[in-house]
Amino acid sequence: MDKVFVLGAGFMGGGITQVVAQGGYTVYLYDTSPAALESTLKQIRWSTEKLASKGKIKDSAKAVLDRITTVKDLSLVSQCQWVIEAVYEDEQLKKGIFKDLDTRCKPETILASNTSSIPITRLASPTTHPERVIGLHFFGPVPMMKLVEVIKGEKTSDAVFQKSLYFINSLGQYPVKVMKDIPGFIMNRVSGASFREALSLVEKGIASIEDVDKGMHYGFNWNIGPFEIADNAGLDTYVRVGKAFQALGAEEVAVTSELLEKMVAAGRLGRKVGKGFYDYLPDGTKVPFDITTIK
16 A cells, blocks of 8 residues: 655645545655644544544544654655645745655655645646646545545646546545646636625625525535635635735636635634634534624
8 A cells, every 4th residue: 555645734734644544545744843743643533533433434543543653854755655745825835845855755756735726837847757746636624525626737647647536536535637737726716706706795794604604505505605615724725825826817716805814814714713704612503703893
């Protein structure tokens, strides 16, 4: 079974690590912050135990956790067949990582980015082997979502693309094939258009957060509405992605909003901190936030 190295132990990196380990792979999880590694491992333990108790995963929580090793440096990337970068959305940071990985990894190692907006061709440009660089855009929370965009860069080889589709299928996820390397790919462009309109309606006082979400649920069969989706992804992530789109000259798909900026500045980042467009209470319920109180 292949070994997988996940670079970044945040919300997305932790979720990717869990799903890959659930798929039977050996996973090394790296982060520059020991505290992030410890916190993420606790979250994975809680999540796998909960899923195992409900019969949602085939192995025990212990078996999944035994496949995960946290590491403090990049030395083991040379032993892995896959490296998945899952740091925050910053093009220069990601390019620096791929340039470094290109020198550390064997030529046949597949280098993947979890970017949600930056074209893979740009991230592969500092490498000497751009044909082995691919986009694997997981959706969060990763253990609960079954969607992964598989993005083919301009120089990504057909063999790497096909291996990536097989890899995602082996995790029990559904791969959406992105055949042209454009900013934002497919799903974020579709959901971004919905969220931009939802934000505008709420900011203008035409509709409430709850009514928009419930309307999309009852009227269009969405499991959850655009504001709860945003809370799950992280409002700070939306702001960063919006700025990334602007830097890429794709202003037309950027989610930009004064309300969103104010909420992030106030620390209302979404479900990961217990408050975003909703307040998430200890008993599992959620209460819509009164946006008129935001400064």
